[in-house]
Amino acid sequence: MxxxxxxxxxxxxxxxxxxxxxxxxxxxxxxxxxxxxxxxxxxxxxxxxxxxxxxxxxxxxxxxxxxxxxxxxxxxxxxxxxxxxxxxxxxxxxxxxxxxxxxxxxxxxxxxxxxxxxxxxYTEPGSLPFTLLTLKPDAVLGLLYRSESREVLMLANCSQQAVEVLLPPLAEGYWSPILEDKLYQDGLHGGKDARLALSGYGYRWFSRSLS
The missing domain is CATH 3.20.20.80 (Glycosidases)
Structure with missing residues (x-):
């Protein structure tokens, strides 16, 4: 090995x-x-x-x-x-x-x-520190990057089971999808109690403009 x-x-x-x-x-x-x-x-x-x-x-x-x-x-x-x-x-x-x-x-x-x-x-991961989000279920990795012009959210489900992710409070407004492992029916709107679907071993990236 x-x-x-x-x-x-x-x-x-x-x-x-x-x-x-x-x-x-x-x-x-x-x-x-x-x-x-x-x-x-x-x-x-x-x-x-x-x-x-x-x-x-x-x-x-x-x-x-x-x-x-x-x-x-x-x-x-x-x-x-x-x-x-x-x-x-x-x-x-x-x-x-x-x-x-x-x-x-x-x-x-x-x-x-x-x-x-x-x-x-979306170059934020290559140049900026991230905020590690506390998510439920804990099999989901969540990274949030913030630049002067936008925020970038990256989610990854390390479980083989499809899950519904409960997100921490995010900035209000619509978060545009960047990348997904498949076509999802739900979207991401900021605020409290935001939830998102993630397939088994799925991933989703979003961005939100700050301008």
Whole structure:
């Protein structure tokens, strides 16, 4: 599992049992936290690892671009590749690849892309401290950022159960949705006793202008 007593030689998808909901949630939390997010290539499509390889080579297999030979990474003969793509099991390149993911609007790739676009537009997590909200149920993580022009609220349900979240008092007014793991029917209006639905391993981001 670990290497050099300080690093993990596993990819995200195998550690989360290939569960797309949990993998997407992990990315949503990563991008909601302060600082510069660091992602390993291939995690955006749910690539696996090859534990038969030594040390960190387990997570350095070729990018899985397509279901073509060598995962579309190289035209060389497979035996000539110094490190070969994952070709067996649930994370094999014939099943998990960019070309396939691009064809499905709800794929992990599209979901992570939307998260990155949202994080690019809403830069508060990269530059400001957050307020950690006390929420019920406590399986829900809530982060609130405030800049001179707006507030940004980020929620993540770390439980597999769908929940109704009781929020602390928020500023009055309508909070515009930025990012959601699915289409929800309810909206967020500030004030006391605001409640929101969150699916199992779901996430929702909102913003409110201060101008």
């Amino acid at each position: 670990s290497v050099y007593q300080r690093g993990v030689r596993r990819r995200l998808a195998p550690m989360l049992d290939g569960d797309t909901r949990r993998i997407a949630l992990a990315h949503a939390i990563l991008l909601a936290l302060p600082g510069v997010p660091v992602m390993r290539y291939g995690d955006e499509i749910g690539m696996g690892d090859d534990l038969s390889l030594p040390e960190r080579y387990a997570v350095r297999t070729p990018m899985q671009w397509s279901a073509a030979a060598n995962a579309g990474f190289s035209r060389a003969a497979r035996d000539d590749l110094p490190v070969k793509p994952v070709a067996s099991g649930r994370f094999r390149y014939q099943r998990i690849n960019v070309e396939t993911a691009l064809r499905h609007p709800r794929s992990l790739l599209h979901r992570v892309r939307n998260m990155v676009l949202a994080r690019t537009e």
